[in-house]
Amino acid sequence: MPKISNKGFKMPESPIRKLVPYAENAKKKGIEVFHLNIGQPDIKTPKVALEAVKNNAVEVLSYSQSAGSEAYRQKLADYYHKNGISLNSNEIIVTTGGSEALRFTLGSITDPGDEIIISEPFYANYIAFSTASAIKIVPIISKIEDNFALPSIEEFEKRITKKTKAILICNPGNPTGYVYSKEELQKLAEIVKRHDIFLIADEVYREFVYDSSVKHQSVLSNFGLEEHAIIIDSVSKRYSMCGARIGCIASKNKEVINTALKYAQARLSPPTFAQIASEAAMDTPQSYFDEVIEEYKERRDTLVSELNKIEGIKVNTPKGAFYCLVELPIDNADNFAQWLLEHFSINNQTVMLAPGAGFYSTPGYGTKQVRIAYVLKKEDLIKAVNIIKAAISKYNLIENRKKHFVKTI
Structure with a gap:
């Protein structure tokens, strides 16, 4: 069988998009997914x-x-x-x-x-x-x-x-x-x-x-x-x-x-x-940008405020763009992000995150971090963070039980 290139083999998956199949499966089950994984603004095009x-x-x-x-x-x-x-x-x-x-x-x-x-x-x-x-x-x-x-x-x-x-x-x-x-x-x-x-x-x-x-x-x-x-x-x-x-x-x-x-x-x-x-x-009036910037500033402030209510979290206030890199009190953000889509929801709602390790080239860094894009309305951001907060507690409980079970056998 012909082989692909070594360069192609080394091409990384996108941490932003690699969980899409799990999100699609969740949607097929009737679960609403809050997409915090991708920088797709919901702001209307001029x-x-x-x-x-x-x-x-x-x-x-x-x-x-x-x-x-x-x-x-x-x-x-x-x-x-x-x-x-x-x-x-x-x-x-x-x-x-x-x-x-x-x-x-x-x-x-x-x-x-x-x-x-x-x-x-x-x-x-x-x-x-x-x-x-x-x-x-x-x-x-x-x-x-x-x-x-x-x-x-x-x-x-x-x-x-x-x-x-x-x-x-x-x-x-x-x-x-x-x-x-x-x-x-x-x-x-x-x-x-x-x-x-x-x-x-x-x-x-x-x-x-x-x-x-x-x-x-x-x-x-x-x-x-x-x-x-x-x-x-x-x-x-x-x-x-x-x-x-x-x-x-x-x-x-x-x-x-x-x-x-x-x-x-x-x-x-x-x-x-x-x-x-x-x-x-290019002819878009400055008023468009003034409104957009004010909206994103309010979203940023809402997101950071809600995240800071989660015990053990590390988060800074971003000065620009519309992303926030957050360190969660979990063992592995890749596993957590996939688990969220496969096994967790509240009122038929869950969250899609971008695992942080994909934003580093140094192995072992960012394993507890996720990138959150605050491109949703404020009320949806609040719902999404509440889901993350509840999910962290349940996820850590499950993981601790697994570790305890391994130790006892």
């Missing part, structure tokens, strides 16, 4: 984006430019300028989601066997993208006790080798909700310039910052990283348009853009209708 697709006059659904339509890229450049990021349309490549943007970036700056440094926990698909590019993730642990702040620069220095090509950050962070300070980004800027490597910043949650004391800082804003910084971006979360699959790469480095364009040409073009919707979405 009408202007949907209307642009419904009412367009397209007669031939043709290819766009490989880099994306000029009109859309110019609107993106204007958007970045308003956010203090000086870019022109030729420094932007439209991609099929932020995922493709990151894959094009890794393909453009790394060769098989090269290394990228990432502070973990991190977005789980970074492992998959690195595996697909045959490169190595070199992790640095950030701790829940420190609110997942940037580890010391000395820790980064220790891990830089001749094979290091980049440091990758997500700001605001997925799965932690951490927002890097200007001082932290300045330290990263100094180290990438000193070692002449890239700083890749996944900034898809740029708008989602909740505290007045915290401000999002882009790596292309006044850090002197014109040749070193690469932004990964997407419309998925900003406009609640996850299904559009439109993202982009942005960089002042001409070689990066020219190389990424070759990858873009190989896949021909990003989807035309989705670009039409994304271009129109």
